[in-house]
Amino acid sequence: MNGPKTGHNLIEHILAPQDSQDIQATHEIINFMDEMPGGFLIYYMGGNQEIIYANKALVRMFQCTTLEEFRELTGNSFQGVVHPEDLEAVEQSIMEQITNSQYDLDYVEYRIIQKDGNIRWVEDYGHYMHIENVGDIFYVFIGDATEKRNLHLAEKKRLLDEKIQKEEKLKSLIEEFDKERSLINQEHLRRLEVIEGLSVNYESILYADLDADRILPYRLSDRTEKQFEKKFQMRRFRWYAKDYVDTWVHPEDQALVAKVSSPEYIRKRLAKSKTYYTNYRVINRGELQYLQLRIVNVGSRGRISQIVMGYRKVDEEVRQEMEQKQIFEDALNTANLAINAKNTFLSNMSHDMRTPLNAIFGYTALAKKYIVDHGAVEDYLGKIELASKQLLELIEKVLELSWAESNDTRISETECNLSDIVQDVHENLLPKAMEKNITFSLDSTQMTHYDIFGDQNKLRQLLSNLATNALTYTEEDGQVDISVKELEKFPNNFAVYQFIVRDTGIGISKDFLNHIFEPFEREKNTTSSGIHGTGLGLTIAKNLVDMMGGDIHVDSTPGKGSTFTVTLRFRIQTHPLSSANHTEDAFSSLLNKRILLVDDNIANLEIETEILQGMGFIVETAINGSIAVEKMELSSLGDYDLILMDIQMPVMNGWDATKHIRGLKDPALSRIPIIALSADAFDSDRQMSIECGMDAHLTKPIDVPLLLETIAKTLHARKYSETDGSKQR
Numbered sequence: 001m002n003g004p005k006t007g008h009n010l011i012e013h014i015l016a017p018q019d020s021q022d023i024q025a026t027h028e029i030i031n032f033m034d035e036m037p038g039g040f041l042i043y044y045m046g047g048n049q050e051i052i053y054a055n056k057a058l059v060r061m062f063q064c065t066t067l068e069e070f071r072e073l074t075g076n077s078f079q080g081v082v083h084p085e086d087l088e089a090v091e092q093s094i095m096e097q098i099t100n101s102q103y104d105l106d107y108v109e110y111r112i113i114q115k116d117g118n119i120r121w122v123e124d125y126g127h128y129m130h131i132e133n134v135g136d137i138f139y140v141f142i143g144d145a146t147e148k149r150n151l152h153l154a155e156k157k158r159l160l161d162e163k164i165q166k167e168e169k170l171k172s173l174i175e176e177f178d179k180e181r182s183l184i185n186q187e188h189l190r191r192l193e194v195i196e197g198l199s200v201n202y203e204s205i206l207y208a209d210l211d212a213d214r215i216l217p218y219r220l221s222d223r224t225e226k227q228f229e230k231k232f233q234m235r236r237f238r239w240y241a242k243d244y245v246d247t248w249v250h251p252e253d254q255a256l257v258a259k260v261s262s263p264e265y266i267r268k269r270l271a272k273s274k275t276y277y278t279n280y281r282v283i284n285r286g287e288l289q290y291l292q293l294r295i296v297n298v299g300s301r302g303r304i305s306q307i308v309m310g311y312r313k314v315d316e317e318v319r320q321e322m323e324q325k326q327i328f329e330d331a332l333n334t335a336n337l338a339i340n341a342k343n344t345f346l347s348n349m350s351h352d353m354r355t356p357l358n359a360i361f362g363y364t365a366l367a368k369k370y371i372v373d374h375g376a377v378e379d380y381l382g383k384i385e386l387a388s389k390q391l392l393e394l395i396e397k398v399l400e401l402s403w404a405e406s407n408d409t410r411i412s413e414t415e416c417n418l419s420d421i422v423q424d425v426h427e428n429l430l431p432k433a434m435e436k437n438i439t440f441s442l443d444s445t446q447m448t449h450y451d452i453f454g455d456q457n458k459l460r461q462l463l464s465n466l467a468t469n470a471l472t473y474t475e476e477d478g479q480v481d482i483s484v485k486e487l488e489k490f491p492n493n494f495a496v497y498q499f500i501v502r503d504t505g506i507g508i509s510k511d512f513l514n515h516i517f518e519p520f521e522r523e524k525n526t527t528s529s530g531i532h533g534t535g536l537g538l539t540i541a542k543n544l545v546d547m548m549g550g551d552i553h554v555d556s557t558p559g560k561g562s563t564f565t566v567t568l569r570f571r572i573q574t575h576p577l578s579s580a581n582h583t584e585d586a587f588s589s590l591l592n593k594r595i596l597l598v599d600d601n602i603a604n605l606e607i608e609t610e611i612l613q614g615m616g617f618i619v620e621t622a623i624n625g626s627i628a629v630e631k632m633e634l635s636s637l638g639d640y641d642l643i644l645m646d647i648q649m650p651v652m653n654g655w656d657a658t659k660h661i662r663g664l665k666d667p668a669l670s671r672i673p674i675i676a677l678s679a680d681a682f683d684s685d686r687q688m689s690i691e692c693g694m695d696a697h698l699t700k701p702i703d704v705p706l707l708l709e710t711i712a713k714t715l716h717a718r719k720y721s722e723t724d725g726s727k728q729r
């Protein structure tokens, strides 16, 4: 380096003009450089990188007005031209480029700081050269690249923004897609769950495409597994359908299942409804099972091709269905039988009712006509009475049956005497036996315990029905025997009795024996022989035996006779009351007993008072339950010995009154014997009376001997239980 030379001198030195022509040219070059539109700079490469020359454009670029000003601003060094932050990188880049460039050229971009502090970007095209006597220098063309760079930056930013925008859009699309996919997944899962839930009963589920002749299993059972080697293996649908039928289906159902699972049939059925099913049988390890194949259309409605096939066991359902069917059939049969029986009954009834009614009308007309002929009128009235009795009997039987059928099957157990009951039945029927000259015997000697707790009305009615039949279906001069046997006695005070009604009558055919207890059934020989009857007596008898928990049995030989045997179990009384002697004692002790008679009907009160006083009782009356309770509350021991209580009364009925009385504090009053005297004869009423604490239940109109007997027994029992210190029941 040859010491500091500045400005034009240096340029001139560099250009080294030789003659005046050269000098001229050198000046022109300098002028040219000065006036160049772009910046131009020459500086030393080494040392402080001192600036040799800067043209006017470069000076302006730094907002300087003179070269001197520029030199001052930049410290007259290339290092002062470059922004301090860019300097190191710029110098390094220039050195690298020059080292590697064949033509000693370099290109750098950097920032400059203008005089007022503004920053601008410039492009720097440098050229290194070594000049003899001058040293290593750089020629540099500098252009303002701020706009270009800004434009470039803006473009870059735009592109970046665009990219960001695109990315964001993509991101939101992806997010949306993800959301939708997760919704679809959820929906898919939900559907799968629903399908799983609904198909839980199905042992196999398969998806088939009929057009493609393909079937794909979704769930396999032991059975369908045989047709698929592994899960999700496709098979030809037609092959599968045939193989399944051949392998599993019961021979008798093979044609059916082959038909309902053929593509043609499936298309036909699914065109009408979305689904259908078929029940069929399979044999599994020798055991018969019922299965159901359900086929559902899951594709389009127009062209049926995609289907789902489900197989499930329906043993239980089919069994229930069959049972249900049986129940309906039985109900229908019963209903039909009942209708038939009812029709037969109605025609019998109307015939049986018409006969006596005609007689009544006929004889009434005759009686009117011959009213002055006393003998004839008496005869007609007798006949009218007979016909009326027949009519009454018919009506009573029908009523008895309807009672028995009204589910009023409770048993009202009271103290009773078996010997008395059979004796009553026998006595009541003796006239009928005598009419036909039938030998009618009774044997009640084969018993040790006569006194029992039982439903005497039911027993009486039962024996009466059997004995009446025996007398009815036995011809004149025949024989009918009633006998009672005590079979065995159990330690818990129960005994088994057998009641046998034997006759030497027309007998019963074997065929008819099977129907003998069915309602409205009568054997042909009896109807054709013109014997009056309803076909209800034995039905009622059987009902009664059932209610009492017993058993009835018939033996019969046509032409020789029949034997009806009834077996019943009764609780026996531990303290018998009513042997003949006891009864007499009991009756004599009734004189002057004080009775409180409760009834709301004044006429009844008068008649009953009359009867009771006639029997030696002292009677006081009350016209409803409430008054009776009041009288009892105000009474003291011995005022009343017994209460006869009507049931249906205003203010307070007999049952409520009894409950009140039984609730009285003084046991001497609360334990007074109470006998219901009611117009209601239903068993439920009787039962209710006993449940309310009454001692017995008698029906009106009053049967005087029965009333007397009941009063005697009740008072006796109460006296006994008082002395015994314990109630009998």
Ligand code: ADP
Pocket: 469, 470, 473, 503, 505, 506, 507, 508, 516, 521, 522, 523, 524, 526, 532, 533, 534, 535, 536, 537, 538, 539, 562
């Ligand atoms: P009814 O006697 O009113 O016809 P039942 O129900 O009592 O009705 O009897 C039904 C049928 O059973 C009678 O019609 C009769 O054919 C037959 N039957 C009942 N008891 C006897 C008997 N002791 N001997 C022969 N046949 C009898």
